Amino acid sequence: MEVGQKLPEVLGTDQDGKEIKLSDFKGKKLVLYVYPKDSTPGCTNEACSLRDNYERFLAKGYAVVGVSIQSAESHKKFIAKYNLPFPLIADTDKKLVTELGAYGEKKMYGKTTMGTFRTTFITDENGVITEIFKPKQIKVKEHAGQILGE
Secondary structure (H helix, E strand, O other): OOOOOOOEEEEEOOOOOEEEEHHOOOEEEEEEOOOOOOOOOOHHHHHHHHOOOOHHHOOOEEEEEEEEEHHHHHHHHHHHHHOOOOEEOOOOHHHHHHHHHHHHEEEEEEEEEEEEOEEEEOOOOEEEEEEEOOOOOOOOOHHHHHHHHO
């Protein structure tokens, strides 16, 4: 996906089995952040940065939704442990992350594996992507400030 394109209508199913659609956020800007794995240090720091600034996102007209390939059960534990106020999509079939271009070959320690690329998509009130934060741009502890332009 690229700036100027619209996110897919069906985003996936959250930790409670509720289908999340792009049209659910009509009239709001959306922060759709894709992260590799629940309860890992970088992903926890990123989620907590968004959590700690959640009221500021709401005040500026944003909704926040996370996406990873872990199960709904894993997401429930992650949400409970860190008191996350936003839904997490359980993309276990990797459909959304693949469509977003946020899943593919990764090289780590000389090994090639398949995995999720930490990526954040910002949309306007109509679901059109206005900004994309790529893996190397994202500073997990400061990510909320990056999105809010601070």
